[in-house]
Amino acid sequence: MKKLIKIIYKFKRNKNIKKQIMASVTVLSCLFIMTLISGCTIFGLIKESFTGKPEMPVVPDIEIDDEEIDEIKKGDAERRKTYDIENEIILVDESLRNPFKPFYIQDEEEEEKNILRLDNIYTLDGVEYIEINLNNYNYKLKEGDTLSSTYLVQAINVNSAVLLKGDEILTLILDTPVYD
Numbered sequence: 001m002k003k004l005i006k007i008i009y010k011f012k013r014n015k016n017i018k019k020q021i022m023a024s025v026t027v028l029s030c031l032f033i034m035t036l037i038s039g040c041t042i043f044g045l046i047k048e049s050f051t052g053k054p055e056m057p058v059v060p061d062i063e064i065d066d067e068e069i070d071e072i073k074k075g076d077a078e079r080r081k082t083y084d085i086e087n088e089i090i091l092v093d094e095s096l097r098n099p100f101k102p103f104y105i106q107d108e109e110e111e112e113k114n115i116l117r118l119d120n121i122y123t124l125d126g127v128e129y130i131e132i133n134l135n136n137y138n139y140k141l142k143e144g145d146t147l148s149s150t151y152l153v154q155a156i157n158v159n160s161a162v163l164l165k166g167d168e169i170l171t172l173i174l175d176t177p178v179y180d
């Protein structure tokens with residue numbers, strides 16, 4: 001008994017041990033409170049860590065009332081009927097709505113059409129060439145060449161040539177002008 005009293009007396013005198021015990025009790029109580037606040041149980045944490053399968057909540061059975069769904073559909077249909085688009089939306093000028101028109105202002109004059117004319121077809125060193133007159137300028141081209149970054153020479157025939165302009169096909173016949 002005397003030994004126990006001496007231990008208790010030493011314990012009371014030693015403040016470092018008190019601080020360590022108080023710190024550990026504080027840490028343990030904080031951990032316990034955090035598990036309670038987060039809704040986790042120690043048993044649940046241990047179970048999830050060892051089984052690897054979290055518990056999934058059970059989906060309750062829901063009864064679907066078809067009559068209520070039909071009433072909702074009728075209400076939606078009535079709302080659609082009462083909504084008048086023409087009165088609610090102010091239409092903008094069509095020229096402003098065209099997304100394919102360029103953003104710069106065009107002159108009032110219309111652009112002149114290109115005049116294409118196939119002047120000559122000849123072969124030089126085994127390669128077929130054509131001479132095309134585009135707006136009074138002569139060009140010498142072979143198959144696969146481009147003309148003013150708009151026209152692509154697709155094929156050269158005996159008395160004609162085929163050009164591509166985007167997805168449009170132009171066939172030029174010797175000495176016959178084509179307005180494009």
